[in-house]
Amino acid sequence: MAARIILHIGVQKSGTTFLQQVLQANADALVKAGVRYPVSPDWARGKRTVANHEWASYGLLGAEFPWVSHDRASEEATSWQVLLDEVKRTPGTVLLSAEALSVIRTPAIHRLFDALGADDIEVVVTARSLGRALPSLWQQHIRNGRTVSLETYLTGLANERRKGRDHVETDRSAHLWRAFDLGGLARRWSDAGATRVSIVTTPGKPPHLLWQRFAEAIDLLALAEPPTMPTDRAHTGLTAPETLVLSSMNAAIRQASWSGRHAGWIRQAVTARFQARSQRGSKVAAPPEWRDRLAQWNEEDLAALRDTPARIVGDLEDLRYDPSAETTAPPTHEEIAQAGAEAALALATVALQETLIQRNIRRLRHRLTN
Known part of the structure; x- marks a missing residue:
């Protein structure tokens, strides 16, 4: 049985796929260092570009994720059981990575902890500023088939945020703010019983610095320079x-x-x-009329984060959004x-x-x- 489980829960657009590439490419080196990153033999099924544990989590938590149907959850029940069996027969430390876990509510966190059954469960969150993350997330929505404009998308987020913390914590549909409100995210997992919550700030470039910070967060400094570092860019966004x-x-x-x-x-x-x-x-950027509001949200969330027990790994300034530094012109x-x-x-x-x-x-x- 794993004595220690590390959950890397994203959030989206914070280098998650890059980190998963490093973990997958160095799975053997991780084992030698005492950390198991389970790579399922069938990880390449479907549209996944890298091994992770998101689909397996559907098999346990199912409709807790607004985009997962009951049929899809049933399809992934076996994947979850296979993963859980591997966790339970692996001694030492097991590392799981699934950015969808950043959106789950407190009862689902308890259900996950109970299923894993470990006394020591740590949570690692990779994050970037709202002013960078939300426009990037919008272009991902478009890549997934949506048609909403960036202005309409941000307006919807503003309406959700205006409903308050209780709404975000309890309403299943408010999943985006459960992930991107870092103060609420850290508090939720800490209060649910995580032994430690670490917030890893995403520096942007160079990418290996993000890995080094992640390695520090999981106490794996021996692999701060991993044997294999991916050369291709993961999930290159659209302009x-x-x-x-x-x-x-x-x-x-x-x-x-x-x-x-x-x-x-x-x-x-x-x-x-x-x-x-x-x-x-030109890259996707926040519209000029939204930049001050995004900066205000950003400061509110950072203030809430500072009031949590979360450990910051990296430079907190990486999470701050400065509208005056935004030089991107419209296309x-x-x-x-x-x-x-x-x-x-x-x-x-x-x-x-x-x-x-x-x-x-x-x-x-x-x-x-x-």
């Missing part, structure tokens, strides 16, 4: 013009009533083309047009390849029948 083009495409796809499978295929092809470009346009018409042209080329390339394959199949069939 502002690319996100606007994809949002319009999502709206057109929805109007055409295409299947989810076909819609996902189109987004994947277009996104891959976008990410291969060298000149991609130009030319940048949007270029992104639109790249999207058209992405689909044309795939269509031409498909046509070539079909032509060769017809030729082969003709030869076989003659």
Whole structure:
């Protein structure tokens, strides 16, 4: 039975996937250092790009996650049991990483702790400033098929936040603020019985500094320089013009009533083309009229965080958002047009390849029948 369990619970857009890449690539070195990062043999099923334990957590907590249906939870019940069995037969320290756990409510935390059954459960949160995280999260929503504008998205978050802490802590639908209100997040897990909560500040660049801070948070300084460091960038985001083009495409796809499978295929092809470009346009940033409000939210949350027992690993200034330092300009018409042209080329390339394959199949069939 694991004597110590470390839960890395995200939050989203804070380098989680990069850290999971490092953990997966160095799983053997971690074992030698006394830490087990379970990597399921079937981790690559579905659309996952790196091994983590999020889907397994669906099998235990199910509909606690607003996006998880009862059928999906039932499908993952075996994954959870396999993971739990591995945790229970592993001595020493086990490290689990699932950023979705950042949104669960207190009763679900107790259920998770009871299921894991360890006396020592530590929680590690990686985080960045709201002014950086929320625009990045919006572009991820667009990549997932949404069409809402950034202004509308932020307005919805403002309305949720205005309902207060009790609403955030109890309403299942208020999951985003349960994760991104760092003070509430740290307090929730501490009060639920975590032996230690560490907040790791995300520095942005260089990426290896984030790993070093994470290694410090889990008391693994011996692997501050891991044998294998991923060279590819995990979950490279879209730029502002690319996100606007994809949002319009999502709206057109929805109007055409295409299947989810076909819609996902189109987004994947277009996104891959976008990410291969060298000149991609301006990054996604908070609209000027929202920057002061995001900074105010940021300061409120940092003040609440300082009143918790959480340990800060890194520089607290990394979590602060300064609107005056925001120099990103809105995307130009030319940048949007270029992104639109790249999207058209992405689909044309795939269509031409498909046509070539079909032509060769017809030729082969003709030869076989003659």
